[in-house]
Amino acid sequence: MANPNIVGVTHIYGNTSTLLISSTADPFATALASNAASSGKVYKINSIVVANVDGTSAADITIKIFSAAALGGTGTQIASTISVPADASLIVTDKTTSFYLLEDRSIGATASASNDLVVTCSWEEIDAIP
Secondary structure (H helix, E strand, C coil), X not given: CCCCCCCCEEEEEEEEEEEEECCCCCCCCEEEEEECCCCCEEEEEEEEEEEECCCCCCEEEEEXXXXXXXXXXEEEEEXXXXXXXXXCEEEEECHHHCEEECCCXXXXXXXXXXXXXXEEEEEEXXXXXX
């Protein structure tokens, strides 16, 4: 089931991951969220916020949706090499621009500098009725 019907659901769970991005290049993206194949779930991605914890230097962030779970398949950018100033934050997506992550899909991030950017991803994990 690649796209579960979410008209009738059994559970909705709130999730948040916060990760320091240490990877500076593909294919070493850091996974923010991964929806396994045949999970019977849809993830509603509510927000992705990037904070630059470096006090002096800007750093670039790239966020991609991957065509397979666990950062497999092909990555397509939803944010590409956006500069985040020192000690600042960037809202990549929020409730007004939320989107769904289907089964066998994942979201990953890479940064231009190691250990400068912290990414917080918030989503609802929606269980479909089997």
